[in-house]
Amino acid sequence: MAELILNQVSKVFEQNHVVDQISLNIPQGSFVALLGPSGCGKTTTLRMLAGFETLSEGELRLGHQTLATAKTQLPPEDRNMGMVFQSYALWPHMTVAENVGYPLKHRRIPSGTYQKKIKDALETVEMMPYAQRYPQDLSGGQRQRVALARCLVTDPDVVLLDEPLANLDRHLRASMEESFRAFHQRTGATMIYVTHDQAEAMSLANQIAVMEKGRLVQWSSPEALYHQPKTQWVAEFIGQGSILMGQKVPENQTLMGEGVNALFHPTNERAQSAFLVRPQHVQIELINASLPQSAALTARVTSQVYRGERYEIHLEMPNQQRLQAFHSVAVPIGATVSLNLTQAWSLAA
Numbered sequence: 001m002a003e004l005i006l007n008q009v010s011k012v013f014e015q016n017h018v019v020d021q022i023s024l025n026i027p028q029g030s031f032v033a034l035l036g037p038s039g040c041g042k043t044t045t046l047r048m049l050a051g052f053e054t055l056s057e058g059e060l061r062l063g064h065q066t067l068a069t070a071k072t073q074l075p076p077e078d079r080n081m082g083m084v085f086q087s088y089a090l091w092p093h094m095t096v097a098e099n100v101g102y103p104l105k106h107r108r109i110p111s112g113t114y115q116k117k118i119k120d121a122l123e124t125v126e127m128m129p130y131a132q133r134y135p136q137d138l139s140g141g142q143r144q145r146v147a148l149a150r151c152l153v154t155d156p157d158v159v160l161l162d163e164p165l166a167n168l169d170r171h172l173r174a175s176m177e178e179s180f181r182a183f184h185q186r187t188g189a190t191m192i193y194v195t196h197d198q199a200e201a202m203s204l205a206n207q208i209a210v211m212e213k214g215r216l217v218q219w220s221s222p223e224a225l226y227h228q229p230k231t232q233w234v235a236e237f238i239g240q241g242s243i244l245m246g247q248k249v250p251e252n253q254t255l256m257g258e259g260v261n262a263l264f265h266p267t268n269e270r271a272q273s274a275f276l277v278r279p280q281h282v283q284i285e286l287i288n289a290s291l292p293q294s295a296a297l298t299a300r301v302t303s304q305v306y307r308g309e310r311y312e313i314h315l316e317m318p319n320q321q322r323l324q325a326f327h328s329v330a331v332p333i334g335a336t337v338s339l340n341l342t343q344a345w346s347l348a349a
């Protein structure tokens with residue numbers, strides 16, 4: 001196993017740079033998510049890694065081994081990578097055990113080893129009791145676990161997963177996320193996981209590559225992505241939050257404490273910096289709008305959504321800036337609340 005390196009990798013389709021000079025150094029054993037909206041080039045990047053797609057520019061390496069350049073291309077079967085697709089891609093006429101053993105058919109493996117590898121792989125994904133069933137007699141989650149097991153039998157250096165949970169319902173997705181985590185821990189393989197679902201990426205990956213229109217816009221841990229987004233686009237794409245204009249401060253700073261409210265004071269005419277304010281950093285308190293106000297910041301409740309564990313409150317400040325807060329109880333629509341902002345992140349222009 002070794003570091004996976006993408007060096008200025010591009011793919012041009014009909015003169016469009018659908019992947020545009022992506023560079024990433026992916027340490028061995030990482031769990032990486034390629035995250036971005038539909039059409040941003042995630043699947044194309046994955047297909048170039050797998051060897052199903054040629055590169056227009058750049059280079060792919062696994063340690064010292066060159067996988068592909070614009071001129072050379074190692075065939076998929078020589079890359080020691082496994083791939084898991086959204087559609088599972090299982091053979092309907094083969095049993096679960098035969099499907100899992102299929103990638104071993106072309107490797108001259110003694111029959112005893114062959115059976116043991118299938119058994120180990122099926123046990124890893126807890127599917128041994130289903131070894132003699134056919135794929136059509138399994139649920140979606142079970143089929144995806146068989147696809148994972150089929151990946152595992154070849155001891156791949158890298159496992160590529162293309163939206164593997166897209167066809168599953170919400171409950172099953174959560175339990176499959178657990179299966180992926182366990183699979184990763186047990187195999188130590190590098191995992192590259194394509195998704196447009198930021199919650200899924202955040203919960204699984206230890207590094208996330210955010211892509212927008214073929215470009216890499218941020219490469220960081222889930223925590224850094226959430227708390228320190230590099231651009232306003234990333235801030236809006238990841239998690240819930242509001243973009244507020246406030247007093248000019250240096251870019252890319254976390255501001256905390258009492259001074260945060262003053263940044264957004266309504267008399268502050270020269271508002272020039274954009275800030276990301278997460279809803280958990282907005283405290284609200286109902287006030288009587290007809291009485292003299294002592295609160296520096298106020299807002300009107302425009303709507304709210306009940307989310308079980310809390311209410312999501314939508315607010316508008318007197319200068320028409322909109323923001324969101326979390327609150328433990330419902331508040332009347334149209335009510336005036338005082339605001340206390342406890343944290344803000346100043347965005348790059």
Ligand SMILES: Nc1ncnc2c1ncn2[C@@H]1O[C@H](COP(=O)(O)OP(=O)(O)OP(=O)(O)O)[C@@H](O)[C@H]1O
Pocket residue numbers: 013014018036037038039040041042043044045196
């Ligand atoms: N073979 C092809 N020929 C021409 N254009 C293509 C081809 N494959 C992909 N594209 C285009 O490249 C762009 C990126 O596609 P890609 O499938 O990589 O995006 P994605 O981020 O994975 O999107 P999704 O989440 O919808 O699958 C899209 O505009 C797509 O239409």
